[in-house]
Amino acid sequence: MIRIGVFGANGRMGQALLQATEKATQSQIAGAFVRPSSTFYQISVGPIIGSTACQLAFSDYQHAETDAIDVLIDFTLPQGMLTHLEFAVAHKLPMVIGTTGLSADEFAKLQQAAKTIPIVFSRNFSVGINLLLNLVQTAAKTLSDDIDIEVFEAHHRHKIDAPSGTALAIGEAIAKAKGWQHDEVARYDRHHDHEEKSQNEIGYSVLRAGDIVGEHTAYFASMGERLEITHKASSRMTFAQGAVRAAAWLKNQPAGLYDMQDVLGFK
Known part of the structure; x- marks a missing residue:
């Protein structure tokens, strides 16, 4: 005990x-x-x-x-x-x-x-999220270098930090698998961008609304197909x-x- x-x-x-x-x-x-x-x-x-x-x-x-x-x-x-x-x-x-x-x-x-x-x-104690961290590393290592990588997360209106710690953990796991320095490839804002995105970056997007407990999706998109790995917490x-x-x-x-x-x- x-x-x-x-x-x-x-x-x-x-x-x-x-x-x-x-x-x-x-x-x-x-x-x-x-x-x-x-x-x-x-x-x-x-x-x-x-x-x-x-x-x-x-x-x-x-x-x-x-x-x-x-x-x-x-x-x-x-x-x-x-x-x-x-x-x-x-x-x-x-x-x-x-x-x-x-x-x-x-x-x-x-x-x-x-x-x-x-x-x-840990930024997230969910067993499912920790399995997801392994899955995104496998995807990052397996898919071609011309893949676009984005991380989306949604939480309740009271959550203060953005992106969430879990979203950052997902991005860091992907960066590690790709051999990148996360802080060098992370993109949090494209408001002032006037050129096409690079494939050597990880973009983050955030939603804060209502009572959403937590949703996270890693997107791996190329010309012709898209892989989405998602975890949704309901409690x-x-x-x-x-x-x-x-x-x-x-x-x-x-x-x-x-x-x-x-x-x-x-x-």
Whole structure:
């Protein structure tokens, strides 16, 4: 049995993580952490996630009983995640991180922390998306060099970073397979272009609307045919279940920085 503490437990993803932890046969909720100013603070977790078994209340992580926690999970925004990461390092607790939109400096801090504790960091914890990352690499290696490559993604209106972390992960996987430096070939805006696109680039397009959980498509198009590899998520539970799976895998790993490809044995 793995005991999991969840940061940002009052949010939509946080509640999904609590539900996934509660439903998994090999895990249990050891902490549901919120700010003391939150309306959820000190109220019972069970009724919020539809559980009659969970007797915990939402609490402040700074007063957590760390001996009762095996792994922490964090899908909060970058600034909050970094604060939580300091807590994890101080108490030598493994951490699963699904925070997106990290700057180079923020990611460097995550890498530094991984020298002390084991961390699984992934932009997407869906098993399907991680399989897609393998498929797009196969396509990039197999198809001819005159192929046009584009990545499309759609999310709900509240998502802040664009392109999404998952879209970037798809583009980076393609660039790696092609032997390209991603930052040199990524195109985010063609507003001022006055010439035909190059085949040595990866274009990104973004949609933000309504309550779309997450859709990603990699396009490989040539004159005469088009290959589309698509993943559509209909529930946040897909990501939450993957994160809980990652937490169970991470519990006994040595310090280091891992990703969902490691968890699934794709590497």
